[in-house]
Amino acid sequence: MMLEGQNKILEMRKRIALNKLRDHIFWMIGLLATLVGFVLLFTLMVDLLIDGLPRLGWQFVTSYPSRFPEKAGILSAWVGTTLVMILTAATAVPLGIAAGIYLEEYNKKNWLTHLIEINMNNLAGIPSIIYGLLALGLFVYFLKLGESILTGGLTLGLLILPMVVISTRESIRAIPNSIREASYALGATKLQTIRDHILPYSSGGILTGMIIGLSRAIGETAPIITVGALSFIAFLPTSPVTSTFPFFSIKWLFDPFTVMPIQMFNWVSRPQAAFQINAAAAGIILLFMTLLMNGFAIYLRYKFRKRIKW
Amino acid sequence: MVFIKPEELKAEVRNLNFFYNHLQALKNVNLPIAEKKITALIGPSGCGKTTYLRCFNRMHDLYPNNRYEGEIILHPDGLNIVSPSVDPIEVRMRISMVFQKPNPFPKTIFENVAYGLRVRGENRRSVLVEKVEKALKQAALWDEVQTRIDDMAFNLSGGQQQRLCIARALATAPEILLFDEPTSALDPTATSKIEELIMALKKEVTIIIVTHNMQQAARVSDFTAFMYLGEIIEFDKTDKVFTHPSQTLTEEYITGRFG
Numbered sequence: 001m002m003l004e005g006q007n008k009i010l011e012m013r014k015r016i017a018l019n020k021l022r023d024h025i026f027w028m029i030g031l032l033a034t035l036v037g038f039v040l041l042f043t044l045m046v047d048l049l050i051d052g053l054p055r056l057g058w059q060f061v062t063s064y065p066s067r068f069p070e071k072a073g074i075l076s077a078w079v080g081t082t083l084v085m086i087l088t089a090a091t092a093v094p095l096g097i098a099a100g101i102y103l104e105e106y107n108k109k110n111w112l113t114h115l116i117e118i119n120m121n122n123l124a125g126i127p128s129i130i131y132g133l134l135a136l137g138l139f140v141y142f143l144k145l146g147e148s149i150l151t152g153g154l155t156l157g158l159l160i161l162p163m164v165v166i167s168t169r170e171s172i173r174a175i176p177n178s179i180r181e182a183s184y185a186l187g188a189t190k191l192q193t194i195r196d197h198i199l200p201y202s203s204g205g206i207l208t209g210m211i212i213g214l215s216r217a218i219g220e221t222a223p224i225i226t227v228g229a230l231s232f233i234a235f236l237p238t239s240p241v242t243s244t245f246p247f248f249s250i251k252w253l254f255d256p257f258t259v260m261p262i263q264m265f266n267w268v269s270r271p272q273a274a275f276q277i278n279a280a281a282a283g284i285i286l287l288f289m290t291l292l293m294n295g296f297a298i299y300l301r302y303k304f305r306k307r308i309k310w
Numbered sequence: 311m312v313f314i315k316p317e318e319l320k321a322e323v324r325n326l327n328f329f330y331n332h333l334q335a336l337k338n339v340n341l342p343i344a345e346k347k348i349t350a351l352i353g354p355s356g357c358g359k360t361t362y363l364r365c366f367n368r369m370h371d372l373y374p375n376n377r378y379e380g381e382i383i384l385h386p387d388g389l390n391i392v393s394p395s396v397d398p399i400e401v402r403m404r405i406s407m408v409f410q411k412p413n414p415f416p417k418t419i420f421e422n423v424a425y426g427l428r429v430r431g432e433n434r435r436s437v438l439v440e441k442v443e444k445a446l447k448q449a450a451l452w453d454e455v456q457t458r459i460d461d462m463a464f465n466l467s468g469g470q471q472q473r474l475c476i477a478r479a480l481a482t483a484p485e486i487l488l489f490d491e492p493t494s495a496l497d498p499t500a501t502s503k504i505e506e507l508i509m510a511l512k513k514e515v516t517i518i519i520v521t522h523n524m525q526q527a528a529r530v531s532d533f534t535a536f537m538y539l540g541e542i543i544e545f546d547k548t549d550k551v552f553t554h555p556s557q558t559l560t561e562e563y564i565t566g567r568f569g
Contacts, residue, residue, distance in 0.1 A: 108374060178413040184372055186426040186478070187403035196425070201416060 021266030028162070060281060064234040066262065069274030074282050076233040077263035080149065080269065081218065081289065083237065083257055088160065088217050089155020094209055095157075096164025097199075100206075102290060104172040105194060124162035126128055130227025131159045140227055147228030150253040155223050160213030167212070171205020173197055197205070203304040211297040221261040223291045231266040233258045312533070318383050320345035320516040326392070328358075328365060335361045337540045338380075343382070343486070345385075346518045348508065350531035350548065352524055358540040359520045360410075363488050366391070366518065367405045368398035388435065403525035406479035410486070411495045412471035414463035414478075417456050419446075422463045422474055424450070426482040432527045441481055449477035450507050452529045469500025471553060476507065480515070486499040487511065490507075491517040493526065505530050524564055528552050 016084040061190075063073025107113050135155035139145045145154070175198060183193040237255035260282060272301055321343040328336035328410040335358050343349055351359040361370075368391065370376040384404070391401045407424075414422050423442040432438060442459075446452040451473040463474055472492060479487055489508065493501040498539070508517060508530050527534050527564050528548060535545040536557075544560045546553060555561045562568055 036339070176413070178409060178411060179415060181369065181372070181409065182413045182415065182475070182478075183425070185409075186371065186404055186408040186429055187399050188425075188429045189399060192429055197415060296455075297537060 008251075011175060013044040029087055044150055045287075048280050051277055052282075052284045055277050055281035058280075061285065065266075066231050069272055069278055072275075072278055074255050074260065074263055075287060076236060077258050077260045077282065078285060079236055080152075080229075080233070081259045081286075082255065083149050084152045084224075085154060085293070087128065087150065087253075088156040089210070089214060090155055091157030092160045092164050092213060092217075096161050096209070096213075097168050097206060099161075100165045100168025100172060101194060101198065103200060106189065113234070120162055120165055124166060127222075128220055129222040129226060131155060132223030134158070135223060135227045142242050143223055147230075147256055148254045148255055149257045151227045152224055152229060152257060152259070155227050156217040156220060158215050159220065159223060159246065163213040163216070164206075164209050167209020169205050171202035171209075175201050183297055200304070203302045207297050207301040207304070211294050211301075214293055214297075218286070218293065219261055221259075221265055223260060228256075229258050229262055230256055231258055231262050260289070277307060312444045312550070314342045314344050318433055322381075324381040326362075326365065326378070326382060327376040328361060328370070328379070330361075335540050339540075339542050339543060341535055341545060343516060343518060344533060345455075345515070345516050346521060347531055347532040348451065348512050349535065350516065350527035351520045351535050351537060352522075352527050352539035352545075352563075354568065355412040355522075357537045358538050359448065360490055361540075362537065363407075363490055363518060363520045366401075366486065367407050368392070368401045369407070371398045376421060377437075383479045385501055388512045404484060405486045405488060406482065406484035407490065408472070408475050408492050409477050410491045412468055413474050413491050414471050414474050416462065416464060419466070419474060420459045423477045423481050426478060430482065445477040445481035446474075448511065449473045449475055449509075450481050451504065467500070469496050472496060472500070472504060473507065476504075476511075480511075484515060486518065487514045488503060489517065489521075491520055491522055494522060501526075501561070504524050524552075536563060538563070 060073045061078065062075055063071060064075055065077075066072040103113070104117070119241060132155065135151060135158065139151040139154055140147060145151045179197055179201070183197050188196070233256065237252035237257065238249055240250070240252050263277045264282045264286070267275040267282065270276075313549060319342055323339055323343070324340040326339040327335055328335060333483060339362065341349075343388075353359050364370055365378060370378070380392070381390045382392050383389070383435040384391050389396060391405070394408060415425065417425075420438075420442055423445050424438045427438055427441055432441075443452065443456075446455060454470060455461075455474075463471065466474060472495075476487075476492075492508075495503050496504065505526060508519065510519060512532075519527075519531065531548045533545065534548040536543045536551065538557075540558060542556060544557045546556070551560065552564055555564060
């Protein structure tokens with residue numbers, strides 16, 4: 001009897017040891033998978049920094065492109081990227097949030113809205129070059145907006161719109177229904193409920209969607225080339241601020257432009273090694289711009305989110 | 311059956327039917343609601359008591375394919391609050407609700423209580439401060455929160471959160487206060503505090519309470535309605551229902567033989 005009990009305990013211990021071994025193996029696989037991603041990214045960053053860092057300087061960010069690699073700079077490219085991103089955010093974010101709210105809070109469920117939903121999810125997966133072709137037909141030829149900053153911004157806005165819509169919907173869906181009922185039970189209208197509860201409580205998730213969308217847009221090349229961005233621009237767009245009444249101008253919207261990825265692509269495709277170094281240096285700046293943008297969005301999200309937990 | 315004098319009535323339910331799409335959840339319900347008294351609705355799960363309660367502030371209008379038939383007459387003006395021509399928002403402004411699980415907004419304690427007033431367009435700080443304090447005192451929460459009125463409501467305990475929800479519902483001085491199993495998510499200490507509060511509140515407001523807990527109904531209410539399968543089986547003074555029920559079904563339920 002005694003012996004049998006001890007055998008049982010020994011068997012159990014063997015089983016525990018085996019289970020723990022499996023636990024460890026799984027842990028190591030997980031660590032390895034994480035390291036692959038991290039090491040690759042780290043190598044890429046270090047490589048970029050070694051190549052490009054010596055080239056960085058005031059001259060580089062304040063010069064136009066040039067035939068001579070040591071005189072060339074990224075002034076028109078980073079200004080172009082900044083302006084295009086402002087337009088992208090200004091179109092995609094309000095449209096995306098409004099559409100997301102409509103689909104979650106107003107929409108009645110029927111076959112038409114199911115169709116819209118399926119389409120919306122597919123749109124997020126369409127190759128960006130297709131958006132470029134659409135934009136070329138719609139904005140450049142049909143609406144005659146030209147190969148302009150406006151066209152670039154609208155194109156990228158269209159590209160990231162589905163992402164903003166989807167993340168808005170997801171974060172709205174995460175709000176417990178009991179919160180909505182509490183608001184309606186106090187006599188609030190739909191608009192009051194959305195303005196005072198739904199939007200503030202989902203702002204963290206909406207901002208995350210915005211970050212993902214804008215991070216993708218800032219690196220896009222294909223659709224921007226398709227709508228006719230130039231790769232060699234030796235002037236800046238018209239200043240939005242003017243010295244005469246009404247002290248602002250929208251002419252810059254219709255100016256030709258280039259963006260950072262196009263400038264980089266242009267340099268990489270040249271034979272001279274010095275241009276390759278320029279491309280690496282521009283890459284560092286692009287990374288920095290992305291980080292700056294994300295950092296701002298993450299700060300906003302932190303500010304909104306730290307007050308809310310479900 | 312008990313007779314309540316017409317001048318003591320706050321509301322009258324007449325031949326009320328309610329449908330979730332094609333499913334009839336309430337069948338020809340009639341019930342008088344006495345003013346500044348507590349009316350309890352008891353019955354087994356799924357008998358329609360919550361459905362019934364939610365008719366009183368038109369919560370069912372938030373979801374599609376719900377339909378009311380019949381009348382709930384609100385006195386003194388005789389408004390039929392389930393009529394399609396009556397705006398559910400007006401009904402909700404006159405009849406407040408406290409839910410089963412505490413559902414404070416992720417805002418400060420002050421903003422939670424003030425929200426109903428803000429919805430009504432009241433934004434003057436001095437008025438808000440005064441009414442929030444009054445509501446928190448009515449809900450017996452003022453002493454516990456007065457020093458941290460700008461803390462987040464989620465930092466309160468479950469029982470405090472529920473009293474906060476009661477304060478939020480009281481701040482707008484409703485004519486009727488609905489409670490939907492307000493203590494089912496709370497521990498016994500918090501429960502007894504809420505029960506005391508409900509009994510104290512009937513001096514100021516008419517109360518309808520749905521409860522799973524028969525002892526609770528017996529302790530707090532003046533009138534009790536026993537519901538079963540969407541119908542009112544028995545309605546009477548609470549002590550009568552619990553000591554001499556006239557229907558066998560009621561007796562079986564309160565003695566624990568089913569439900």
